[in-house]
Amino acid sequence: MTKSEDKHVFRFGAKTADGTGSMKNLLGGKGASLAGATLLGLPVPPGFTISTEVCNLYLKTGGLSDKIKAEIKEALSFVEKTMGMKFGDSKNPLLVSARSGARQSMPGMMETVLNVGLTTSTIPGLIETTKNERFVYDSYRRLIMMYSDVVMEKAAGIEPEEGHGIRQQMERLLEAKKKKAGCLTDTCLNVAQLKELCKEFKDAVKKTLGKEFPDEPYEQLWGAVGAVFKSWGGARAVAYRRIENIPDEWGTACTVQAMVFGNMGDHSATGVAFSRNPATGENKFYGEFLINAQGEDVVAGTRTPNAMNEESKNDQSKDLPTLEEVMPEMYNQLVAIRDTLEKDTKDMIDLEFTIQENKLFLVQHRVGKRTATAALNIAMDMLHTKFIDEPTAILRVAPEQLGQLLYPILDPEAEAKATPIARGLPAGPGGAVGQIVFTSEAAVEWNRKGKHIVLIREETSPEDIEGMRAANAVLTARGGMTSHAALVTRGWGKCCIVGASGLDINTYEKTVTIDGQLYKEGDYLTLNGTQGLVYSGELPMIEATENPRLKEFMGLIDKYRRLGVRANADTPEDAKVALAFGAEGIGLFRTEHMFYGEGSDEPLFLLRKMILSNTRAERLHALKELAPYVKQDIKATLRVMDGHPVTIRLLDPPLHEFVPQSKFGQEKLAVALGISAEDVHKRGEQIHENNPMMGHRGVRLGITYPEIYEMQVRAILEAGAELLKEGKEVHLEIMIPVTIGAAELKTMQLIVEKVYDEVKNEVGADIPYMYGTMIEIPRACMRAGDMAQSAQFFSFGTNDLSQMSFGFSRDDIDSFLPDYLDLHILRNDPFVSIDKRGVGQLMEIAIERGRKTRPDIKLGVCGEHGGDPRSVEFFHEIGLDYVSCSPYRLPIARLAAAQAAIKEKYSK
């Protein structure tokens, strides 16, 4: 092969190719894969790829050199020869497409022009060869529309006023034509109408853009190629590259390829196929096709497609003939293609094909999308047949897909036949069937009777907690993905749909009207919480977690993983779930959790008493009363975690969160405390804050009220000591939140050491513990070196660290975050996926400095990012020791951690 510097155009077709499947840098993804498939001997429509280097040259010089034009013409004549047609010929004209293709996929960012070569002089020949005048004029009007927009307007740098772009003008003309013809779809226009439309289009081009629509094939070709190259420098593509960190100098390649048509009569067809069943993963060729049709027709659904073979039949296609039956030769060729491609990619692939007059063309192929179930089954099948190895199998299931496999789900087959009666936001995953109730009390009561319940509420509040726990699923008419119902159920891994606005709830009558139908208490509904769909009646469920293949798959993961996994858990119940899902410890036990929810009345009252104390003496007294509750609470979870480390965070939220806000609540507290409601209110006002997120919380409470932290530390150590006597193993990790530097840590360490000595003397036993801190304030990242002098571990609180680093209050971002995502100013919601380039860099600085001081410092993450696969991969890369997340996210974190380790190994 000639050297790339000398060669700019790479042909493919007739089983030969100048390039290969691995030359993505020069040929782009599309050009390389077409070359690869051609070299595999597959019947790809011939074409050629103009290299990315030409793109750079083009953007510098503003045109194609004569030398390159000559190369292109030479390649085109190869295509003509291969196809037995001729570009611009009046008898048997060859049409081509021009498509962009960069080294890395940039979906929708760049341009494509189809049907290039169609002119007044080639139209008659194409009508003659296709016997389909309507098709030809429809293709022509598409060419005019696409070309005038992409080439003549955009690539020429014309910026029309809003609503006056050439494409919009043409769309209005098309609408008007359809209206006049009294029809709704494009396909209803007849030849005469299409001819009129083409004329109107060309007139509009002349009038708006000031020149004729090009009627010369090569003029069209040069324009199309240039437009593809220019689109690399378009505003959207540039914005996308900035976000994705793609260098400008990569450039795009331009692939010019012969167009083939499946609508040239009864010996022509078009179809799509998967090498295996994409829903179930079953190892059967699966697909559908249409005789005498274009690719768009299969997708549009205007005609019912035929099944490829018996296995692919469904209700609609069950009586239609299969490809295997009507074109057995073509079918056999397709099966061979399928086998070749699976062997080559070692994965399930999907492919598009066109049969043009009994000649089969592979138009496109790529790795096929699949359901979570299919992903698991295909991976395990391929592993069992030794088609792929273990690491590859592990990489084949996306962590987020795994999430879908962990919950009971609706039987997919049954669901496919049912019609949803309402839709909402998919707040809690999995599926559920139950009888509807309308109050928390009813949910508790019906649950006691052993019934399955769907709790329906306008929206939920903390008073509904017990009912929500008793219910199998929760359905609300209002609220978003961060509403109370969504947050609570997601934490529990419970099926939930929120914001289902189609619900008209009458709590008094205990009825709900959905889509005009009245449902009464006790009626059955079925929920798909993964997709936010509500069905009437009872649909069958499957327990996906019982899937033996899932168990086998999860068994593979842990030996590849370096990153440890822990759970954020505050109760014995959560701790048990965490262990069942593979937790190696608790990474975040929130001591304040005991003041929320069931059984919290007495401790909460004592806490409030402490908060409202006017003197240190009063506060000490209240703390003394509170201490036994705190110890009991911690001990219960420590007992479950026997032998596993538990990181216990001292009091974190600002105190005013615990002062009752309602007048009634304040009065109740006042009576109980024997002070005036006015006093309660006043004290609440005193501790009110303008920006509570950045206020008096975490260690700042420990500094101003050391007695609070002292009580907590004593409770922790005493709980540990008592369990040691019971013969349990305890690994305590005492964690200080919201620290800004070393001095706070040192100050609190003195308290911890003092209490430790006291408790040790009292119980006469060593209680193993570590001392450490959250890293959740940007300044702490800068001071991590000093902080590691006291801290034996850092746990990155990525939620708060993201808030402070961005200056984003999570409670307040709804007003602008959607715009930031839409405009590609941010790639992801930084509270979902860690912001590697900002927050991540702060973490890396903290890690480097912390390790410098204390090389064996333990490093973890306990923000919600710990359960996000992309974030987990990053945490692996920057060398954390563990991530901690919600118990239900643990399998996802484990898989993400294993994949990160595998990718790292393979990339080296």
Next chain:
Amino acid sequence: MTKSEDKHVFRFGAKTADGTGSMKNLLGGKGASLAGATLLGLPVPPGFTISTEVCNLYLKTGGLSDKIKAEIKEALSFVEKTMGMKFGDSKNPLLVSARSGARQSMPGMMETVLNVGLTTSTIPGLIETTKNERFVYDSYRRLIMMYSDVVMEKAAGIEPEEGHGIRQQMERLLEAKKKKAGCLTDTCLNVAQLKELCKEFKDAVKKTLGKEFPDEPYEQLWGAVGAVFKSWGGARAVAYRRIENIPDEWGTACTVQAMVFGNMGDHSATGVAFSRNPATGENKFYGEFLINAQGEDVVAGTRTPNAMNEESKNDQSKDLPTLEEVMPEMYNQLVAIRDTLEKDTKDMIDLEFTIQENKLFLVQHRVGKRTATAALNIAMDMLHTKFIDEPTAILRVAPEQLGQLLYPILDPEAEAKATPIARGLPAGPGGAVGQIVFTSEAAVEWNRKGKHIVLIREETSPEDIEGMRAANAVLTARGGMTSHAALVTRGWGKCCIVGASGLDINTYEKTVTIDGQLYKEGDYLTLNGTQGLVYSGELPMIEATENPRLKEFMGLIDKYRRLGVRANADTPEDAKVALAFGAEGIGLFRTEHMFYGEGSDEPLFLLRKMILSNTRAERLHALKELAPYVKQDIKATLRVMDGHPVTIRLLDPPLHEFVPQSKFGQEKLAVALGISAEDVHKRGEQIHENNPMMGHRGVRLGITYPEIYEMQVRAILEAGAELLKEGKEVHLEIMIPVTIGAAELKTMQLIVEKVYDEVKNEVGADIPYMYGTMIEIPRACMRAGDMAQSAQFFSFGTNDLSQMSFGFSRDDIDSFLPDYLDLHILRNDPFVSIDKRGVGQLMEIAIERGRKTRPDIKLGVCGEHGGDPRSVEFFHEIGLDYVSCSPYRLPIARLAAAQAAIKEKYSK
């Protein structure tokens, strides 16, 4: 001299010394300065310094080696010989002190023991030589108190329960003794009572600490030396070192020195002196002394001290004989010492001396503290006599002192004679005299009549603005240093005292009662706003800024300064003041300022209309109406700044700040807008935020409502274009606030460039402008490299950057910041002085990354830190181009910048 490894004890005395004045590392500050003075031939009481290396050894081994003890004994015999006395001698006993002294001053952090060597066997001898039994027993009880606390309790590691420390017990015994004697001060106890007390003290030592008080001189000495060394490892000293970044291995030296006494009879005396007048700076020796007295007596003020010479006489001492008269020989020796020390230090010094039986001792000397006026005069005098050079003169006035020289002040002499009638917080600097009024309206009216006014209010609110402006000073009964009155007047550089709780104001009667005296409207009061003092009647004032020496001094500064200085100014008035104070441009023009204060009614109404718009069309309409006001506002300030750069920040605060909060205000707006008050309220609620500091503000508004920024940019460019036509010079700098990364900047840049092209076409002129951003979010520091692709300048918004980096809401820190400062967790309020080790590091990262992308990027600061001297020094060090601060802080910033440049040059 022997090598330091071999030598541990360094003698000084009799004009020789083993060490020198520059050996601070080995001898500590105190040991080195005593050695230095001795070598200058000055009569320092002899002694020796045990080196810092011994401290490290001591702390490692827990004691002094025999070799070192022998060295100490040898040095002690040198002291004995020099003094002609003997340690532990029953006839003529030598007493010594043991003091700590580290390389760097750590005030109050470490221990001192005086009178070491006083025992039952040496007491009689000392009584004999001093002829003062009372003095001896008073010294003895002081030794017991100090020694048992410092050596026997603290250094022994005994931690008594609160209130049960040995010192506290002794203090209670002392109180009881005084009560019994019916007297109030220590000095009234007679010999018998002091003897009893010494016995009681020794009993307490035995009972509490379980051993006898040591009665052997060497035992006392070893104990005292050990305690000094151990105090290096004390908790407070360790905390201090942590904060000040002082390495533990520095250690402290221990200086043991002969005690000398000025109370041995009429040929003894003690005094303090300044080489020049510390109040005025006049070049006259200045001091006072007492015959037959101890140093404490001079300070205590129980006897009226005599003046040193005629020049030092004051009202009290004017009829007493001077030292020059009664001890001319001693006086002449002192004058010689003064000259020697000034010559050596090239600065004004203060010194303490003791005359023991006609023998003069220099006990201590150091650079003398002085008033701002004295600092300026001494610096300029010494410069004029070529005693020091220009850079040294510039370093001799502290920037904060300069602040005191910039305002009219009360005549210090007159003030010294007057008694304040009330005290408050010194909120606005300088002095003022005026007639009191009680309402804003009255202030405006009286001011129109040409009267000088002091406006008295309970506290001020925005409605008082015009009255505050009209008044010469503001005095409030309530509010702290961040109250409305304090903030507003400080910005104006206007005299103000807040929180003067002694004021009983009756606004209805137009009277105020202060200290029992009734003052009516029109009565005169005088305020010292620099110290928070209120005087009755009219005190004379001096215009310090007219001081020709100040002008000369300010003239020196600018040629040494590298850092540019700009002002934060939003009005033509502020801009004029800024230019007068030396501003080289405006570093922060807040576009939102026009919506506050006088004349803001119409623009504020239009802004509110815009905010309450429901649709983009409505918003565009309101913006169109608002635009001319915005342009006018910007143009007025640009005109004043003719030729200087002006950085204009686009809209920054969250919109809800502008929605009226009161029901009345909402109703008024509703009527004006023709919508319901309910709608106004609702819209206000919609944009309410939980943490507004981290909410929808700055560029986030520009992203969601690009039309707002577009209007502002157009107004800026049109204002510039119009001024260009008027023949003015404009240097616009358009600044985007609250950015988190490059994408926002790029997005806004497209708007700016679009509007620029449009305006340029309309006016047909190039309008010079730069485009840049605030760096005020931690993430922006990480992304500065990318941001510099668009930004031609960065202006660090250190207020917000400090808030986000610390996670401190400035509005909410009162609940914990005082504790953080008290406990030395923070060295300074980070909103006053930049936090170099956290926020400063983030800035350094941003600078490095920004410069890497754009080497000539302009870098400034526009937070309030720009006017803080310590921060300015840091900004110089990290290489910023300019600082911007309140106009009244400009001279301070200029001086701080010059000093930073000089220090940098000298340190190289």
